[in-house]
Amino acid sequence: MQEEAPYINTWCKTVERSLDWGESSSWNDHDFEKLGELIFQKTGTLLSITTLKRIWGRVKYNNSPTIATLNTMARFAGAEDWRIYKKNITAEKKICTPPVSQTGIKQKGYIIVAMGMALVVVVLGILAARNLAPPKVVKPNLNGPVKFSSRKVTDGLPNSVVFDYDASALNIDSVTLQQTWDPSRVERLATSGRQHTSIYYYPGYFTAKLIANGQVKKENSVFIKTRGWTGIIGRNNNPVYLDDKDIHRSGAMGLDSKTLALKLSSPVFNGQWLSFYNVREFGGLDGGDFTFETTLRNTSGMDESSCRKMILYILGKQNAIIIPLADKGCISDLNIYTSSDWISGKDHDLSAFGCDFSNFQKLKCEVRDMKLSVYLNSKLIFTKPITQTITQIAGICIAFEGSGEIKDVKLGNRDKVVLNDQFEK
Known part of the structure; x- marks a missing residue:
């Protein structure tokens, strides 16, 4: 320890x-x-x-x-x-030393005080000798005006984003740029600076925040879109972007095990995720009133992916809904996110989310009257009230642990259909 x-x-x-x-x-x-x-x-x-x-x-x-x-x-x-x-x-060299005992603090405190007093005497002596006044202390002005904006440099992936900012009026040394909740995307910027750039490797709707002394001073949306369906093999900040020729669309959209193994240089796919993204504006479709339907399956063999998991992400501008499927023996590892609550397979029976991927599975989820409902092969398998919605829908992501394919996708509500892709034709 x-x-x-x-x-x-x-x-x-x-x-x-x-x-x-x-x-x-x-x-x-x-x-x-x-x-x-x-x-x-x-x-x-x-x-x-x-x-x-x-x-x-x-x-x-x-x-x-x-x-x-x-x-x-x-x-x-x-x-x-x-x-x-x-x-x-x-x-x-960013290691933070854990707190020492109170006794250690006191002992070190005496040393610091003694050294501090000696330093004060020396400084005062120098100032007196040179007849110099102490430097004027500039107080922070946290109510000062702040400018913050962002712009993408391309429409593709990966995508660099340029942040323009001016926080000089705050009279502090630095501010923090928090691009998402991800700690790896938090950076300290000098207030004397005016620009900062970052790379986004995955599509999505992100909210960048400029923070000073713990206060969010400005927010700016970063919307990284796709051009239709985009296939990505996830590898942290080194993803593999699939070419259209790699993805088959005859009968269903997907990637076969042979091609995936070549891309990964491995015939085993445990922990390796293949994702299909469609991220864009969906006509202002409200995440509090929608229906999503798809027919899909994980096409990996048991020797390639032990649990053959699949995860559906409904991405919103404020949050997300996460619906998983897996082989029946792996339902203990599943987790559902309703947009307001997590449901873990460790302490809930999610056996209804186990399925036989030798056949295509018809998955449907809908939100209506502040309630999420999930159907598998036309059978209601889950329903739960929610306390918050994902606001406007900004994207769909269907991820497979290993290879997989999708026959059709439909998204809309009682008044309109904003996405209706049939890949089997």
């Missing part, structure tokens, strides 16, 4: 700065639950409230987190695994 402690502490401090939820000592169970949701969205692995509270020292636990937990923490921070995360942090 002692060996990992400085790196764990650094990770916690980075997450706290990115989330901007105030002091972690004041976080409640809901805050840790929400953090677990964010980690799941980024990594596909759900860390429990208890595990997160242990990491933050809120629950007494003398052992180090498991390597699986540490690797999940690393992926949330944008690294491939914990070993690489530690190497990166050491190279950047």
Whole structure:
């Protein structure tokens, strides 16, 4: 535990700065639950409230987190695994030392006070000798005007975004740019600067925030769209973008196992995700009143993908809905996000989300009257009230652990259909 402690502490401090939820000592169970949701969205692995509270020292636990937990923490921070995360942090010299005991603080305090007093005497002596006045202290002006805007440099992927900003009126040294909840996308900018650029590797609707002293001063939307359906093999910040010739569309849209194995240089797909994105404006379709339908299947063999999982993401401008499927024996690993609540297969029976991918599966989900309903092969398998919607729908993502294919996709409500793709024709 002692060996990992400085790196764990650094990770916690980075997450706290990115989330901007105030002091972690004041976080409640809901805050840790929400953090677990964010980690799941980024990594596909759900860390429990208890595990997160242990990491933050809120629950007494003398052992180090498991390597699986540490690797999940690393992926949330944008690294491939914990070993690489530690190497990166050491190279950047950003290790935060865990708090010392109160006795240590007192002992060091005496030394610091003594050194401080000696330094004051020396400085005053120099000022007196040179007849110089102390420099004038400039007070921060957190109510000063701030300018913040963004612009994409292309319509494709990856996509660089230029942020133009002016925070000089705040009279502080630096501000923080938080591009999403992702801690790897949080950067400190000098207020004397005027521009900053970043690369977005995946499509989606993001909200960039300019933060000063913990206050959000300006927000700006970054909408990375696709041109129709785009296939991506996820590899953190090194994704593989599929060419149209790689994707077959005769009978169904998808990628076969042979082609995927060539792309990955591996015949085993566990933990490797193939995603099909369609991200754009959908005519202002309200995420509180819609129906989505698709026919699909995971085409991997059992020797290629043990659980043959599939995840449907309905992306909104404020949130997302996440609906998973898997082989029947793997339903314990599934997690549903209703846009307001997480439902874990660890403490809920999600056996209805297990299916036989030797046949195509008809999946349907709809939100109506603040209630989410999910149907599989025309049978209602899940329904739950929601407390918030995803606002306007901004994208669809269908992801397969391994190879997969999609026959059709339909999205709309009782008044209009905004997407109706039939790939089997």
